[in-house]
Amino acid sequence: MQLRVLGSAAGGGYPQWNCNCPRCQQARGGGLSDQCRTQSSIAVSADGRHWLLVNASPDIRQQILDTPALHPSTGLRGSGIAAVLLADSQLDHVTGLVMLRESHHPLSIYCTPxxxxxxxxxFPVLNILSHYCGTQVHPLPLDGAAVEPAETPGVRVTAIPLKSKxxxxxxxxxxxxxxxxxGFFFHSAEGDGGVFYAPGLGxxxxxxxxxMARANVLLVDGTTWTDDEMQRVVGGRKTAREMGHxxxxxxxxxxxxxxQYxxxxxxxxxxxxxxxxxxxxSEERAALEQAGIETAHDGMHIPF
Incomplete structure (x- = not known):
């Protein structure tokens, strides 16, 4: 089993197009240009050919271009993306579906009712797509049962409800x-380990x-360092916890x-x-590294 981080940033990416905070200034000026990131999304596969796209970021076009495994491999049209799994209906996770409208077959989408x-x-994107490639929606169970999408053989996923709006x-x-x-737990049919994925853990x-105890990889919310960060740095109105992080x-x-893990x-x-x-x-990155915690980056490959 393998997981690829397509995008590792929160909404707006890094640097954010309209943000002039110190770090966005540094990134535009070249000081942190190697740390630039697109908006959060991952892909999971068991065979390296059929990929389950987890959330369709607004940056999906660039993410596909940057990931050869998702390129068309045979025929005039195609994609390594075999199906799409959605954590929620937030704009950051679904607007990329519009970019996939040129699919040569209906998009297979797994989500809750x-x-x-x-x-x-x-946000009627499914209605819009009906005028283009169309969609086939598969409901996700919330009773702890694992689902193995037919389009991505060997990938088993369990949907885990999170508290959020x-x-x-x-x-x-x-x-x-x-x-x-x-959140999601990704695993194969063999073994007990897997990946616990929760980019919005509020x-x-x-x-x-x-x-979390069962997982051998915990890939979780890294939005802010402090609860009042958005308020202090860019004058935001809500704390991280109020925004669900x-x-x-x-x-x-x-x-x-x-x-604890x-x-x-x-x-x-x-x-x-x-x-x-x-x-x-930064001191904060040093503290993470000392604690044995990694910072995801675009293109990161995580075998499990």
């Missing part, structure tokens, strides 16, 4: 329910602990959580442009 509802109402355009924004936001829940630092932050490979993804860990020379 709640997400499908959002993508037919508040649906996006602002969702008809059920004010009434969150399980299925609005997911609140810990006891139901997550068995999955655990900060890394603090007694109940991601670093403290990951310290020293045997797993621990990696942060979905990194916001305000986060000081983007600078390899």
């Amino acid at each position: 709640r997400t499908e509802e959002d993508l037919r109402t508040g 649906a996006p602002p355009y969702s008809p059920h924004r004010a009434a969150p329910e399980p299925g609005d936001n997911l 609140d810990m829940d006891d139901s997550l602990l068995p999955w 655990l900060p890394q630092s603090g007694a109940h932050g991601t670093m403290a959580l990951l310290a 020293p045997k797993a490979r621990r990696i942060l993804i979905h990194i916001n442009n305000t986060n000081p860990i983007l600078d390899p020379a």
Whole structure:
């Protein structure tokens, strides 16, 4: 089994197009140009030929160009992307579907009924795609049962409900329910290990602990270093926790959580442009490395 990080940044990427925070300034000026990142997305495969795209980032075109395994290999048209798995209906995770409209066959999409509802109402991208390649939507169970998409043989995935809200355009924004936001556990039919993937981890829940304990790779939310980071750095109105993201630092932050799983490979993804860990020379990056925690980057290859 293998996983490729297509994009490792939070919404807006790094540097963000309209942001003039210190790190975005550095990146544009060349000081941190080797740390630039596209918006969060991964791909998983068992055979290296049929890939499950996990969230369709707005940067999907560039991510495909940067990933030869996703290029067409035979015939005039084609793609290594065999199916799409959606964690939620957030813009950062679904607008890339529009870029895939030139598919030579209907897009096979795995998501919860709640997400499908959002993508037919508040942000009706599925309706739009019906005028192009079309879609085939497969509902994800939330009872802990594993699904093996027919398009990606050997890849087994279990959907894990996370506590979070649906996006602002969702008809059920004010009434969150399980299925609005997911983490995933990827594994093969053999062995007990796997990857626990949760780029939007806003609140810990006891139901997550068995999955995290079982994983040999933890690929989790790395949005901000502190809870008030967005407010301090760019004048944001909400804290990280209010936006549905655990900060890394603090007694109940991601670093403290990951310290409970020293045997797993621990990696942060979905990194916001305000986060000081983007600078390899920062004290914060040094603290992560000392704790044995990695920082995801675009193109990262993770076998499991």
